Amino acid sequence: MAPLDVISILLLSCTITLFILWLAGSVARNPIVLQLPDFIKTAYSKIWSYVVGLSGSTVFAFLGSKGTQRPNYLLWSLGTTVVLFGLAFAVAWGITPAPPPPPPQDVLLRWWAIFDKSEHPNLDFHQNKPLFMEGRLLAPGGSDWHYQEYVAWPGNNQQLEALALRIANTSESVNGPDKPMEICFTRSASPPTNKPPFEVRMRCEAGTQCKFASDDYGWASPCPAEADKHTARFSLVPEAHAQSAADTGSKSGWRVPSLATLEKMSESERAGYTEFTIKSNPVSSLQKANAFRYAIVANGSPLYVDGWPPADMLKGFDPSKGLDFSFGMQNLSFSGADKGCENIAVALEFLNGDETIKKVQLTRLYAALRDAPEEQTDTTDGMRLTWAGTYVKPKHEDKSEIFILSTSDIGEASRTKSRIDQAHLSYDGMDVVGVLRPPLNKPEYGLVLGLRQATGQLKFTFDPVYVQKMLAWSKEARSTHEGVFPHPPFIYQMRTGESGVGELGSCTRKAPIA
Numbered sequence: 309m310a311p312l313d314v315i316s317i318l319l320l321s322c323t324i325t326l327f328i329l330w331l332a333g334s335v336a337r338n339p340i341v342l343q344l345p346d347f348i349k350t351a352y353s354k355i356w357s358y359v360v361g362l363s364g365s366t367v368f369a370f371l372g373s374k375g376t377q378r379p380n381y382l383l384w385s386l387g388t389t390v391v392l393f394g395l396a397f398a399v400a401w402g403i404t405p406a407p408p409p410p411p412p413q414d415v416l417l418r419w420w421a422i423f424d425k426s427e428h429p430n431l432d433f434h435q436n437k438p439l440f441m442e443g444r445l446l447a448p449g450g451s452d453w454h455y456q457e458y459v460a461w462p463g464n465n466q467q468l469e470a471l472a473l474r475i476a477n478t479s480e481s482v483n484g485p486d487k488p489m490e491i492c493f494t495r496s497a498s499p500p501t502n503k504p505p506f507e508v509r510m511r512c513e514a515g516t517q518c519k520f521a522s523d524d525y526g527w528a529s530p531c532p533a534e535a536d537k538h539t540a541r542f543s544l545v546p547e548a549h550a551q552s553a554a555d556t557g558s559k560s561g562w563r564v565p566s567l568a569t570l571e572k573m574s575e576s577e578r579a580g581y582t583e584f585t586i587k588s589n590p591v592s593s594l595q596k597a598n599a600f601r602y603a604i605v606a607n608g609s610p611l612y613v614d615g616w617p618p619a620d621m622l623k624g625f626d627p628s629k630g631l632d633f634s635f636g637m638q639n640l641s642f643s644g645a646d647k648g649c650e651n652i653a654v655a656l657e658f659l660n661g662d663e664t665i666k667k668v669q670l671t672r673l674y675a676a677l678r679d680a681p682e683e684q685t686d687t688t689d690g691m692r693l694t695w696a697g698t699y700v701k702p703k704h705e706d707k708s709e710i711f712i713l714s715t716s717d718i719g720e721a722s723r724t725k726s727r728i729d730q731a732h733l734s735y736d737g738m739d740v741v742g743v744l745r746p747p748l749n750k751p752e753y754g755l756v757l758g759l760r761q762a763t764g765q766l767k768f769t770f771d772p773v774y775v776q777k778m779l780a781w782s783k784e785a786r787s788t789h790e791g792v793f794p795h796p797p798f799i800y801q802m803r804t805g806e807s808g809v810g811e812l813g814s815c816t817r818k819a820p821i822a
Contacts, residue, residue: 481764
């Protein structure tokens with residue numbers, strides 16, 4: 309084979325190879341750009357250059373084979389093309405590093421939490437940065453009782469900030485909100501190169517800042533020291549609260565279960581509760597809002613849902629749908645001090661990051677263990693809010709009450725309640741309290757006996773066996789505590805429908821303009 313034959317075959321094979329690579333890159337489902345050296349780009353310019361290359365190959369073949377036996381150019385060119393493809397892929401595989409994987413959107417956060425008495429409770433977990441994600445329930449898993457959840461992987465100059473707090477299974481009087489576990493990390497400046505699982509491993513103690521576990525893989529680094537401060541934990545909402553209902557701070561109040569927790573309880577363990585729902589129409593003034601903070605106050609005492617501090621009681625908000633917010637409320641220390649009613653207030657603060665878009669304050673009256681009829685509030689910017697409540701009865705409802713008095717004179721009922729409260733009576737190790745019940749279908753107030761539980765809650769409905777024993781005690785107490793019980797106590801059995809509003813609609817009023 310003459311030298312010009314070799315050149316012709318190589319030129320033809322290179323032309324075919326480049327043409328196939330160009331064609332494959334152009335028609336692929338995800339087109340790619342073929343990167344070639346500048347001298348090749350100059351020699352070959354799209355498809356017309358390939359035609360020129362084929363013509364040049366033919367000329368070289370003709371010149372190189374003149375007067376000699378011509379080789380089989382087709383066979384030699386195809387074989388050389390296969391060899392060139394093999395060399396190209398061998399070089400690419402041997403010297404080209406594998407492209408780095410695309411940056412993941414989520415990272416698995418796995419942590420071990422230390423509680424008193426080696427408990428492993430369910431946790432309420434929410435993420436505030438780099439994206440706000442509403443709280444979700446986490447249960448421990450595995451033989452080592454770890455918790456895990458996929459969280460947003462922070463970008464450069466960002467940090468992941470999240471909180472976890474054990475859920476509440478019952479309502480309980482507390483001195484203030486609980487202190488959650490704080491999780492905070494950034495991207496590591498030197499990520500691991502040994503291809504470990506994309507996972508962040510931490511160890512936490514209740515109410516403290518979580519720390520990296522000794523076997524963490526090194527994808528993340530601790531947040532700056534200033535992020536450890538409780539007051540600087542998040543910038544999603546300002547620390548200042550609205551007045552009245554939202555101005556709860558860290559004062560004494562109630563740790564209460566979330567509505568989700570109440571709904572998931574078994575029939576045997578769940579007590580009755582009222583499900584309140586507040587809804588609104590979409591309004592243009594809230595188009596920028598993406599979350600809202602809420603504060604609930606009952607008779608002046610704040611409710612810490614699952615123990616969360618007020619600054620962290622947050623939910624996502626879709627401005628195109630308006631507000632649709634529900635919460636549950638068990639019977640707390642409701643004794644009907646306001647003419648048989650309780651005063652409930654809810655403050656809502658609509659947010660866009662650090663910016664407060666709008667604040668709304670709602671108040672209403674409420675009768676314990678009864679439905680709350682719908683009430684409507686109109687704000688000055690066209691927002692219409694409706695607020696209603698439905699009492700959810702337990703499967704095994706206690707229906708027996710010990711009545712002390714039934715009267716149409718609210719003054720008489722209130723004075724009798726005060727005498728009972730000031731007598732400091734005790735039954736079965738619990739304080740006895742007078743509970744004023746508002747009219748239902750007749751214009752008469754009822755006064756019944758309640759017992760203050762260890763949680764601080766008042767219980768004034770009992771099962772048939774317990775109520776008989778308590779009745780015997782109350783009759784004896786009437787004889788030993790003169791003037792406390794003006795009439796002989798008697799047992800009253802609640803009837804079907806008495807958890808509704810009743811014909812008189814007690815504890816209702818038109819809500820004020822917000």
